[in-house]
Amino acid sequence: MKTLATIYKEFLLLVRDPGGLALIFIMPLALVIVMALVQDAPFRDYQEIKLDVLFVDQDGDSLSAKVKQAFDASPNVNLVVKTDTAEVKQLVRSGAFKAAIVIPANSSETLREKTRQLIVKVFSNFGLTEAPKDSLDIAAIGIKILFDPAIKSNYKQTLTGGVQKIVASIQAEWILDELQNQLSEGRTDVKKTPVNLTEIIQVNEQYASEKKYEGLMLNSVQHNVPAWTMFAMFFILYPLAGNFIKEREEGSMLRLRLISGSQFPVISGKFAFYFMVCLLQFILMIAVGIYIMPLLGLSKLVLGTNILGILLVACSVAMAATGYGVLIGVYFRTPQQALSFGSVSVVILSAIGGVWVPVYVMPEILQTLSRFSPMSWGLEAFNDLFLRQASIQSILPNVLRLTGFSLVALFISVIIHKSRTIL
Amino acid sequence: MSTSAVHLIDLTKQYPQSTKPAVSNLTLHIPEGAVYGLLGPNGAGKSTTVMMLCGLMRPDAGTVNVLGMDMETQSVEIRKKIGVASQDIALFPTLTAYENLFYFGRMYGMSGSMIRQQIDKYLHVFGLTEKSKKIVHTFSGGMKRRLNLMAALLHQPKLVILDEPTAGVDVQSRNMILDFLMLLKSEGTTIIYSSHVLEEAERICSHLGVIDEGKLITEGTLVDIMNTHSDCQSLEQLFLKLTGKNIRD
Structure with a gap:
């Protein structure tokens, strides 16, 4: 009954605190929407961004035609054809375009000649033909790719890799073509077979997820909604610890200390109430991910299949956040100390926990540190559930870590509170 | 000797940062049903004594006996039977x-009907029935002070400890509070009353204990003490005689 009375009292205190309500519910919703929008582009880098690339065809032959054809078919590159190299250089240097591909004049002819000479040389080594009279010493074809210095390295690698792949494929096709030419020389009964190397080896991308969620991968919404939801839940310490200290300063805590047997209900009541607030925050933020994000042009949050697992992780995160808030409220003596330390510590825990950017892109030392952040445990568990359709057993270690964190925080809080109750 | 509501024996407490004890070998005897004025200048050791009396502070030495129970072993039981109205609201x-x-009633472990009954009674006694649904921060100082006192009395304690219960209130509120304390006394409740307003102490206290520098200077019934110091016309004169005129901070 005492715990229920404390829960009701906390409810009344919160509903009469518009600032606290805004901090708990409005700010996190705004935060998750803004962060998902801001981080949408970086998350699309690897998947959906279409890069405008200038294309100068000085060759005007098969090689440039094949390169153009290949990039035209790419979903990530949009070729803009130009003829003036100086203009192209200027456009890239000014940042108007991120890159340009220049196929020099006679590239196709040079490639053809080099291929022919190579095959003749190989045949002559086997005694199938005479040694080539002309020299193999022809300069290599210099396909140029101009980059804006401000281009992101992953764009650069993608484009360079793409050009190299296309050229290698053309080269291989032409070698085989020349091989057929040499072997069929002087014969009329042999028909040349068109060469298509992509039919030999096919690389298929697949995600190791259930068929229903095939193709679902980490995007801005899938990352930001659970990440910032946890951040908001940990910020529960603001009203929780603030309230705790305010009650101490105002004297109501002293009255409660004087009432026999009131300490456990006071702490457990506060814990239970803010635990429920955390869960409500979670439900609201998830609803934003599902219903609001698509209206803003973002992806819809996909929860996966394990709803019980999600509930379990949400409860353990809520416990960890509330336990931490109680500890901060009990330990610090002034609101300034508690709220400054509390907010900075939550920002640090969130940063190393992978809330701001995924842990796997962090330096190794931060990846190691992230193992100690409860937000990293929570985020890992949510990713397991949302993207990998993990089972309860898979998320259990992180759930236990979060619950353990909460219990340790509460245990320390009780010891501190008790030590200050009787001086 | 009358039955003791409170018996402090050789109580000593020294704070870690301090060079001298806040309370030193203090022995007090507060009879059951008395209104006991615990008087002393600032820093005399009153608050430390009250803290030990409520079980919020452990003495370095000595024993605290409240309502026949030992604080060291029965603090839970003792706290159920005492009500404290501190100087802070x-x-x-x-x-x-x-x-x-209602919340404090619940924390005292009272039933809903009992709490409602007590609240109605005290709201009426202290003239706050009309204001019961108003938010406390809109209250005047006197209203807050009365409500603070009500919160200490809800569970019908046998011993009430009041620290400056009339600080910052108007004459009418003060009069109402003092009248109520007299009513409480008539019902047999023991009251420990700590105040700097000596006129109030003179009006309501049956017994006095004056402490200074952590030590008991005098103790007894108000009548006996005044008779012993017949050269003093008022309690204030007596207080200055016993504790001196030097300013204490």
């Missing part, structure tokens, strides 16, 4: 008067 400012009282 120990209320939730954004709750209504009724919500505050």
